[in-house]
Amino acid sequence: MAPMRFTSRFDPRAGAADLWEYLREPRPYRWPILAVSIAIPLAGVAMLTQESHFRPPDAPKVNFISTFAEGRSxxxxxxxxxxxxxxxxxxxxxxxxxxxxxxxxxxxxxxxxxxDVDEMERQAQIEAAREKAIAEARRRERYQAGSALDLSGD
The missing domain is CATH 1.20.5 (Single alpha-helices involved in coiled-coils or other helix-helix interfaces)
Known part of the structure; x- marks a missing residue:
């Protein structure tokens, strides 16, 4: 059995000739499609080949300003x-x-x-007292829950 040559199976000249024949055929939108087909990979390659080097930011310079006199008693x-x-x-x-x-x-x-502003004021006071009681109940509940967690963590 004779060894096969790699170039005999894959001839680039034949592929280029086939592409040229295909492009010469009158098809609608052949040039815009070809331009987009070439532009997309070129844009991807261009984006991938760009390098960016970011330098770390400078350390902040802190200036302490005091309006108080030094050595106050x-x-x-x-x-x-x-x-x-x-x-x-x-x-x-x-x-x-x-x-x-x-x-x-x-x-x-x-x-x-x-x-009747007096009635409106009474209603507002009742509502404020209700909201205060709800807030106090939530505060107690959180305090008790926090205390229970502290005790169980020991």
Missing amino acids: DEEIRQSNLVNQQRKEAREAEREELRARKVEAYKALGRATGL
């Missing part, structure tokens, strides 16, 4: 905390006063339009 810290607490309480009192005035303005508007 404990008493100075305590006094500044007291002053800040008084400012906070004054702001909260002012907000509460504004809220109360707003409520009174809405009540006056409601009375002027013929609404």
Whole structure:
């Protein structure tokens, strides 16, 4: 048995001739189909051959800014905390006063339009109490569940 040559079975010239004959036949959309057929693999190869090198980000530079004087004593810290607490309480009192005035303005508007604002206020208080009770019950339930987990984990 004579050895077969590899080139005799797979002749690229015959394949190219067949392709050229196929392309020469008048078919509708042959050029757009050929262009898309060539563009898709070329786009894939182009995407795969691109390399990206990402450098790691620079470490953040932290600058500590302190508005407090260096070397404050404990008493100075305590006094500044007291002053800040008084400012906070004054702001909260002012907000509460504004809220109360707003409520009174809405009540006056409601009375002027013929609404029973006292009944509406009672209903709102009942609803607020109900929501508070529900929140308290949930808090207790979570606390008890957490305590049970702590005890069982020992």
